[in-house]
Amino acid sequence: MCRHLAYxxxxxxxxxxxxxxDHALMRQSWAPRRQRYGTVNxxxxxxxxYAKGDPLPARYRRAGPIWADLSFTDLARVVSSEALLAAVxxxxxxxxxxxxAAAPFASGRWLFSHNGAVRGxxxxxxxxxxxxxATELLSLxxxxxSALIWALVLHRLRAGDNLGQALADTVRDTAAAAGDxxxxxxxxxxxxxxxxxxxxxxxYLAGSGGRLVVASEPYDDDPRWQEVPDRTLxxxxxxxxxxTELKEPTE
Numbered sequence: 700m701c702r703h704l705a706y707x708x709x710x711x712x713x714x715x716x717x718x719x720x721d722h723a724l725m726r727q728s729w730a731p732r733r734q735r736y737g738t739v740n741x742x743x744x745x746x747x748x749y750a751k752g753d754p755l756p757a758r759y760r761r762a763g764p765i766w767a768d769l770s771f772t773d774l775a776r777v778v779s780s781e782a783l784l785a786a787v788x789x790x791x792x793x794x795x796x797x798x799x800a801a802a803p804f805a806s807g808r809w810l811f812s813h814n815g816a817v818r819g820x821x822x823x824x825x826x827x828x829x830x831x832x833a834t835e836l837l838s839l840x841x842x843x844x845s846a847l848i849w850a851l852v853l854h855r856l857r858a859g860d861n862l863g864q865a866l867a868d869t870v871r872d873t874a875a876a877a878g879d880x881x882x883x884x885x886x887x888x889x890x891x892x893x894x895x896x897x898x899x900x901x902x903y904l905a906g907s908g909g910r911l912v913v914a915s916e917p918y919d920d921d922p923r924w925q926e927v928p929d930r931t932l933x934x935x936x937x938x939x940x941x942x943t944e945l946k947e948p949t950e
Contacts, residue, residue, distance in 0.1 A: 701812065702728070702731055704784070705785075706780075706783050706911070714772065718775050722919060727740065727787060729766065732916055732917075734900070735899050736881065742789055743787075744768075744785070744787045744801060745760035745785065747783060747784050751781070754808050756889065759771070784802075788802065799840040800845070802845065817882075818879055820843075820877070824844070827847075851873070862888065863893045866884045867895070867943075869882075870897055882895060892913050892933070892934070893932070894932075898929070903927060903933065904923055909938060913935065927942060
């Protein structure tokens with residue numbers, strides 16, 4: 700399992716979102732408050748952010764725990780962004796523990812993270828994997844369930860699906876193929892955020908000036924945080940936020 704967070708709004712230092720709050724993502728790497736599965740997220744971390752005037756995000760990822768990277772806190776103090784996606788990772792299976800397995804995954808303007816696990820991986824998703832073009836399978840960044848789910852989402856995005864539809868259809872097909880999975884997905888293009896609550900916690904904080912945070916759990920005790928119900932798709936821009944029920948594959 701993992702903890703992840705996405706932000707849209709006025710420029711903020713990365714640290715104001717990821718390291719400085721009392722229960723920031725950095726603290727969630729060793730002491731999450733609402734994580735349902737696993738207790739320590741020490742198998743890698745990453746952050747992707749958008750610089751002003753550049754549609755393609757930058758990424759900073761490492762294979763080890765975020766608390767062991769002393770340079771990241773300094774970087775996060777001085778780098779600001781109007782949009783970012785970050786994650787700390789708890790690997791569910793051994794063998795995919797390098798930097799390439801750490802979210803956010805990226806392609807073009809998109810950043811993606813998966814908080815969860817696929818039951819029966821890898822055999823349970825063999826059929827879905829076979830539906831992808833060989834070039835897309837060969838370009839997987841890592842050999843884990845999250846990387847394949849990202850490939851499925853990316854295939855839909857390239858075919859023209861919007862962010863929310865790409866996540867919703869991927870969750871539906873993955874749950875149909877593998878059964879009881881945990882599929883909290885998080886996706887942004889720097890202008891909008893889409894996320895699913897499917898088996899673990901998801902919260903959002905909407906503030907003034909188009910400020911929006913979507914996260915696995917609150918990073919502070921602000922009473923304005925709202926929990927997203929399980930089996931829900933969240934889609935949001937700086938101006939609007941919509942929650943839509945996700946149906947089980949059999950419904």
